Amino acid sequence: MRVALAEDGALFREGLLMLLRAAGHEVVGCTADGDALVELLTRQPADVAILDIRMPPEPDGGLVTAERLRAAHPGMGLLFLSHYAESHYLMRILEIGTEAIGYRLKEKVGSVDVLTDTLDRIADGEIVIEPVLAKRLVERPRGDRKEIVDSLTPRELDVLKLMAEGRSNNGIAGQLFVTPKAVEKHIANIFSKLGLQEEGSEHHRRVLAVLTYLRSQRAES
Amino acid sequence: MPASTEGDPPAADVPADTTPCLRTPGTAGAGDCRAEHEQWQRRLRLQRRLHDGASLRISALVPQLGVVRNRVPEARPDLDASIEELQDQLHTVLQELREIARVIYPPLLDLAGLAPALKEFADRVPVPVRVEVAEERLGAAVEGAAYFAVTGCLGDLRPGGPPVDVVARRAGAELVVTLTGVPPRLAVGVLDQVHGLGGQVRTSGDPEDGTIEARIPCA
Structure with missing residues (x-):
């Protein structure tokens, strides 16, 4: 699967990048903020974009970035990874879209199997919600x-x-x-x-x- | 300094026009207010440090462990299970850190403001709570004091009580927080949270279904 990633925490970004590659996914782009990802995806197609919620543009750049991506590429899946599983953010995510969208805790996509399962379900059009929050x-x-x-x-x-x-x-x-x-x-x-x-x-x-x-x-x- | 009831629990059946006004002995002066603002800023920094430090490092370990696990040959399922167990433990540690951060200063209050944070809390209260709070941001101290004043009060409500209304609106240089449908005796806890900022608390109504109004000066 072709995946693009925006995450401002360098440590987590590098770790996730390695895990995505280990899982056999093609990482078409990797940025530290939302605006750079939007720019990159005008030139590069991807199946799913992975977004940190709390990143530039502040305060919750992942959400505004997702709105722009959904408008420009309606078929592209969106996976939000966050340090917080809050219903406040879930409602805002569901306002962006109710198909091909996911919201999970950063530390809960820590294996090749779970990460791939999450991405597959989103690419298939499903909603994936962190079980703790659900x-x-x-x-x-x-x-x-x-x-x-x-x-x-x-x-x-x-x-x-x-x-x-x-x-x-x-x-x-x-x-x-x-x-x-x-x-x-x-x-x-x-x-x-x-x-x-x-x-x-x-x-x-x-x-x-x-x-x-x-x-x-x-x-x- | 005007005389006041000095923190005595308010009488239940006081008419509305002479509602008791709770203030602490020796009402907060400008210096105390500065200390109070500093205290809230400290709490906020502490909460952010938990997120930006330990929590970010721990969450970054999880995918790295996932990579390690993927390199382990199929023939070693024991190691596979141990790594999965380690990742579960990291999740537990992160959940505990999140709980601590929430008690110090709720991240949602910091990131999204008083309205979303109070709505989130209202979900956990055993009686119906309607929250009507302006979206305007008021700074860490005023938002923190208002949040802990309201949630301290809501947290003391028992199932089966009347529905509660929480309204917070700016009136000039003050934030006016009104809780309706609550026992006025809980006003003491509300005062604890707001007096450091020079806030005042008034109560009225029935012992089980009354009104608490807190006024907090904002910059």
């Missing part, structure tokens, strides 16, 4: 929208949590030791309880389910 969002419901959570069974919550991590039906079935058919049934129930109508693709409704859920966690004031 778990926290699902387990710490906001009081004022608690009825949404209360209407879901514990098993449906498990399924929604794994959906929020961007897992496929088969992946969820494997994690929960149930059949894919059972997972489909749970998902249909979740869609109905969240009030998602039967229009649009399954993937789109999945994203909406996750988004509806995430938004219910952070009701706009």
Whole structure:
């Protein structure tokens, strides 16, 4: 896979560069700030751009850079790596895009397998969310929208949590030791309880389910 | 210096026009305020050092270990598992450092301001909390004092209480923070956070469903 990288911390950037190469990926560009990456990618195609959130242009250059990249190259995947897994940043990331996008902690993509799995899923159009954050969002419901959570069974919550991590039906079935058919049934129930109508693709409704859920966690004031 | 209730817990049923005004004995003068600002700056620098120093170095070790692991031949699964275990431990150390940083001065408060930081905290409170806070940045001291005043109060709320409104807005040279739906007895903790900056606290209303208002001078 062709990957471009912008990260202002030299130590982490060099380490990640080595790991990307060890995993057999082609690193088409590597910069210390967002503007340089945008410039570089006007000349060089890439499948996924990896961005630090907190880098120049300050304060959160990764986000403004991603907006520009998504506008210029809609097909390019975006992976945010950060020192913080915060729902504040997740919401801003989901405003940039809900497909081919990922948000993970820097130290959780530390093996060839995990890094490649994350990049593959993003290149395939999935949302990949750091499990620590997905778990926290699902387990710490906001009081004022608690009825949404209360209407879901514990098993449906498990399924929604794994959906929020961007897992496929088969992946969820494997994690929960149930059949894919059972997972489909749970998902249909979740869609109905969240009030998602039967229009649009399954993937789109999945994203909406996750988004509806995430938004219910952070009701706009 | 005007006389005041000197930190006594406010009576619950005081009419609104004579709400008690909490101030500490010997109200903060200009020198104390400078010391207080310096204290907040120190906290902020400490938190940033945790991120820029130890944490950055530790997170940089993780991909390097991943490279080492990739060079290990398939025939040595033990070493493979040990490296994975080491990486898990590094993640745990980083999570602990993040918790410490959060207690010293929340990185989200530093990076994004009072509104996002309070909304994030409100997610953890067992009663419904509505946060209405202006986006304007007010500096490390005022934002820090307001954040710890509000979160200290919200952190003491028990499940089943009334819904809480948190409103913070600039009024001239002051930040006015109003908590509605909270027990006025929690005002003492709010005062602890804001008095160093010359802030004042007023309370009114019901013992379990009252209002605490803090006014913090801003530059």
